[in-house]
Amino acid sequence: MIVFIARRLVISFFVLLAATFIIYVLTAFAGDPLEDLRQDNSPQKLTKIAERSERMQLDVPVVLRYLGWLGRIVRGDLGVNRDGQALAPILSDALSATLQLVLAATVLAITVGIVIGIISALRQYSGFDYTVTFAAFICFSLPLFWVAVMLKQYVAIEFNNWLKDPVIPPVVIGALALLGGLIFGALTVGDRRRRLVAFAVGLVVSGALFTILSVTRWFADPGLGTPLILAFGLATAVGFTALAAGLQYRGPLYAALAAAVIGAICSQVLGPVLADPTWLEIGGLLLLTIAVCLGLGYALGGLQRRQAMTAATLTGVFTGAMVFLDRMLQAFAGFSASVRHRPVSTIGARTPNYQGDFWQTGLDSAGHLLLPTLALILISLATYTRFSRASMLEVMNQDYVRTARAKGLPERTVVLKHAFRNGLIPVTTMMAFDLAGVIGGAVVTENVFGWRGMGFMFTKGLQEVDPGPVMAFFIVTGTAVVVFNMIADILYAYLDPRIRLS
Template sequence: MAAFMVRRLVISVFTLLAASFIVFWGTSIAGDPMSDLRGIQDEGDAQQQIDARSRRMRLGDPIFVRYLAWLGALLTGDLGENKFGQSVSGILGPAVSATMQLVVAATVLAIVLGVTIGIVSALRQYSGFDYSLTFAAFLFFSLPVFWVAVMLKQYAAIDFNNWLRDPEIAVPVIVVLGLVSGLAWMAIVGGDRQRRLTSFGVAAVVTALGLWALSASGWFTDPGLGLIAVVILSLGGAVGATFLLAGFRYRQPLTAALVTAGIGIVFYLFSEPVLEDPNWLMILLLAVIAVGVGLVVGRYVGGIHRRQAMPAAALSAFFTGGVIFIDYLLQAYSTYLSRVRGRPISTIGAGTPNFQGDFWESGLDSIGHLILPTTALLLISFAVYTRYSRASMLEVMNQDYVRTARSKGLTERTVVTKHAFRNALIPITTLMAFDFGAVIGGAVITERVFGWQGMGHMFIKGLQEVDPPPVMAFFLVAGGSIVVFNMLADIAYAYLDPRIRVG
């Protein structure tokens, strides 16, 4: 493993060196870096600025000499200055932070939702759900991201913010959404005609009644989950975690997951002093403690089935913590809504100017600015991961070892989660590695539409101003990320498939 990593690093360094010179050379000849100074009416002052910038950028030296000077400074940790004399390191830090906020949430959600729904689509091959998902995936993939961004601005921000002035859902809208929900659940559940009709009726009625209750109670102006919803969601999450990771063949894993959820509910009752105004370090610490409590409960309650009970209880604890986190966010919503004048969904920038609030209000402000660009990026990536996951899962399900697992009498859940799913992840891992490495370089179009000052903005601005140092900083971050994540993907192959040896 060590020899493999060293060899890959050496090859990657030489590749990055060659590519960096090409990028530096291309940026340097892309235009005139003095164009903004040549229109100054005071010729004496303009000439002084031109001479100062020429010395700063070393324009009197050949491009190769300038590249070597930049490379030598880089080896000492200095990214140089842009053509206006600003430190590139000072520009790079905020740009990376803004881009990470923007793309990480979209990428993680696209992977989780895309892989999950793609696998369900493969298991429901040629069903109504599969055909509907295939149509939706191709539709999302074909949409131009700039058009999606503009539509989201209009209908998911402007119109939604206007609707919040009097948030009442009309009866025809409730009926349509109920029918759509019924059709979706009918396709997901599948089965014979009676089962599908039952699923359609139950889902449509429950959705319609839920929307009517939320509208009539004014929930959209003063939302919150409350104790009853927290209890129902936490216990439901415990059941779902057990089904996903352990199954219901033995009762100990389910008991451990339910006990863990119960501990979380008890914590929720006395959590106000701790969660009134926390910070991210406190939230992270509580998440680690929650998972640790789940592992301990799973170990002692699971008995001889502790190997199945521990991950189920840990996932149940994490889910319960997430429910509590969302409840506190919703409790702060009404106060935040009044502070932003009833317009919580923002269309520009990464934050409200001069906004100061507690942890929960600041979190809602970040979410309000993230939701539109995240959705725009999510739709396209979701379509890609859905199709890849479906194709990979269908290929794996026809392999001999899957048929052997079924012939041994293993349950379908065990066959899918422990045999098929793990091997289906191998080709998807390559896509994940490339995606994570690429998005750190920024989402150029999305950042431009939504006014984010991220890596993509820094890259485009550097090209337009014929300013190599910011462009090279972008290249180092994006290129280095791709190298690192592809190396991690190679290592992950050996974990996912024992037949693969990294060497």
């Protein structure tokens, strides 16, 4: 493994070196960096041209300019742009904005897409499978700029207007209830009668839920409350136990249920701490939650301690996330009033000069992230759903899966322990490229939503024929591609022990 990593690092170094030379030369010959100054009619025109020419070393051959840039990179100096501004802080700000914008969307798209794809593969030729396939093809075909504009219009402008009087019209309630019934029916396995019963239950439950939300004007002053947090936590405990160990084992189930109950109780006990916390305190509470849940799993797990620790930890983290969401929702009314009842923003990364407590500033950031995150998720989700479905179907038809079933192993064991890991191998390659692409930003999304991230820095450098920002962008993204692809190769060996890297 060490030899493999060393060989890959050496090869990648020379590939990056050659690529930097090509990119630098292409950028330098992409246009005239003095074009805007040549059209300047001010008396200082010649002085400005001389200063920029000296700063960019335009009197030096491009190869020597590249060698000078390479020497500065070796010393850790990114240099300056054509206006004399240091590139290091510009790159830092752009990278921070890009990670805020794209990282959450990419992680959510990967997680949700793989889960939906696997469920679709396990329910092949069912109503759910056909629905997911149809929706995936639609999302995959949508142009990103059109999705972004539609989200601006309906999820931001129209939704903000609706929040002034959040009453759901009966027609909309009926449509949402019908959608809920269809989802329930599609997720149900069995004959037609069973699916019709599930459809009816989903229709009634969804209709009642949205009617209650409309009558109580929940969207004007939202919140979850301890009873709902406890209900979600208990339901999650059952689900995670079924996945990790199986409901026939009581130890893991008791540990997960205990984690949910303790999390709901702590939502009240920790009220003063959560009134206006810091991210450091939130991180500390997360680590404490994990430690307590691991202890519960170890103490109550019995012979299934490993599975109990997994189920309890996942349940505790999920319950903690529900408590976090509840606190955010409780602060929504005050935040909405402070931004003139326009909580969902259409442009920028934050409200200028906005001052608020921890939860209000978090809502401000979330309001700016909502639209670009949704736009990126809708496009990326389709790819991961279809790819993971195809990979899982291929694995489920392998001989070793049929052998595992023939041995009488439970379906949960067959899917999670035998098929799931091997089904992730092809998806891992795509994940590596996407995670590396996160660093490069999303040019279209940044332009539509007014984010000044890596994509903006790159396009601006190209438009101004300034190699400095372009090369800073390329160094970061090129290194990210090399690193994530190497991580993907290492993960291959972890997911499938038959793969040996030497």
